[in-house]
Amino acid sequence: MSQSAKALPSHDRVGQQQKKPAPDSSFGLWLAGIAFTVAIAAIGFALAKVPGFDRVGPLACAIVISVAYRQFFGYPEKIRSGIQFSSKRFLRFAIILYGLKLNIDVILHQGLGLLVRDIGVITFAILATVWLGKLLKAESSLVLLLGVGTGVCGAAAIAAVSPILKTKDEDTAIAVGIIALVGTIFSITYTIIRPFLHVSAIHYGIWSGISLHEIAHVALAGAPAGQDALAIALLAKLGRVLLLIPLCFxxxxxxxxxDTENTQETKIEFPWFLIGFILMSLFGSYVLGKSIxxxxxxxxxxxxATTFILTSAMVGLGLNVSLRDLRTKAARPxxxxxxxSVLLSVITFFIA
Known part of the structure; x- marks a missing residue:
């Protein structure tokens, strides 16, 4: 073979290398993607301080903004790597930090009775939502995410189980948006009907803690009933957060x-971020405030900061949502x- 013939493939390879983006350029676009998600998260945080939007929260606001951006401007493909990094890595990091909110010591010493009811709530919420989803012929993965979010702790629970269930980013974003909207409606409804219920503050607090969707929703509903009601409501809610650990396993x-029954060889990645969640919970429960x-x-x-990081991750998920698919997929779930949620509220009112 002649030297000129051998040189041709080498020349082609050089040409191909020249077509690839320079490393600095790729790194810059990666940073730009992260900066984009952080900027949208900041706008979501600002919007959540506006009266009306403050009831919805920054996560839902950021998702709405990112969904709207996708519909008007399309997906920013050039900075996709950074956006995907935020949606996956930030998500796991936020869940790890979320563990600091869980005081295991308080739950084990004061909330064991509530923990039993929390187990019942989670079991009922997941099974009922999945069963109703089958009756309505709804998207199964989306229904399961909503069942977990309803039973455990809203968006944080959905974010934690979505990697395990291998759900689409779009379904995760839709589920978070729905849980934020419905949870807000229910928490506001609780505060409106509270004066007409003629129950003790403790009863009302337990009811709020074992039935509402997110910690923010429980705080919103429990605060008007006084400090005792709020404390017992948050204790009941944290029991459900604790149960997120065994639920994931x-x-x-x-x-x-x-996968085995379907003769598939799909590898289930171990959720190492869950170990971080447990360690941070132990650190927050037994070290912070005591030794440190x-x-x-x-x-x-x-x-x-945890909420902001989680909000940044939601931006990446929201950019994957198509309004056309949202209309067809979200209604039945x-x-x-x-x-x-209605059945859960009624049943838990009598067992609180």
Whole structure:
């Protein structure tokens, strides 16, 4: 073979290398993608301070903004790598930090009775939502996410189980948006009907804690009934957050068994971020405030940072949502979740 013939493939390879973006350019676009999600999250946070939107929360506001951006301007493909990094890595990091909100010591010493009811609530919410979803012929993956979100702790629970269930980013974003909307409606409804219920503040607090969707919703509904009601409401809610840990392992086992029955060889990745969640929970429960004194202001700052990181991750998920698909996919799961939420509120009112 002549030297000129051998040189041709080498020349082609050089040409191909020249067509690839320079490393600095790729890194810059990656940073731009992260900056984009952070910017939208900041806008979501600002919007959530506006009267009316403050009831919905920054996560839902950021998702709405990112969905609207997708519909008007399309997906920003050039910075996709950074956006995907935010939607996946930020999501897991936020769940790890979320563990600091869970005081295991308080639950084990004061909330064991509530924990039993919390187990019943989670079981009922998931099974009822999935069953209703089948009756309505709704999207199964979306229905399961909503069942978990309704039973455990809203958006955080959905974010935690979505990697295990291998759900689409679009379904995760839709589920988070629905859970934020429905949970807000229910928490506001609770505050409106509270004066007409003629129950004690403790009863009302337990009811709020074991039936409402997110910690923010429980705080919103429980605060008007006084500090005692709010404290017991948050305790009941944190019991449900604690149960997210065994639920994730149950779902892992279910997914592996499902793949085996379908003769698939799909590998279920172990959710290492869940170990981080457990470690942070233990650290927050037994070290912070005891061996290491920390002010309430610092903890509030960490909580806000956690929410902001999770909101940034939601932007990446929201950009994957198509309004055309939303109209066809969201209606039936929403109905299933609404029915479950109403039934859950009625049943838990009598067992609180």
């Amino acid at each position: 149950i779902l892992m086992y279910w997914m592996k068994r499902k 004194p920390v002010s309430k202001g610092v903890m509030d700052g960490v909580s806000s 929403l109905i299933a979740m609404l029915i479950t």
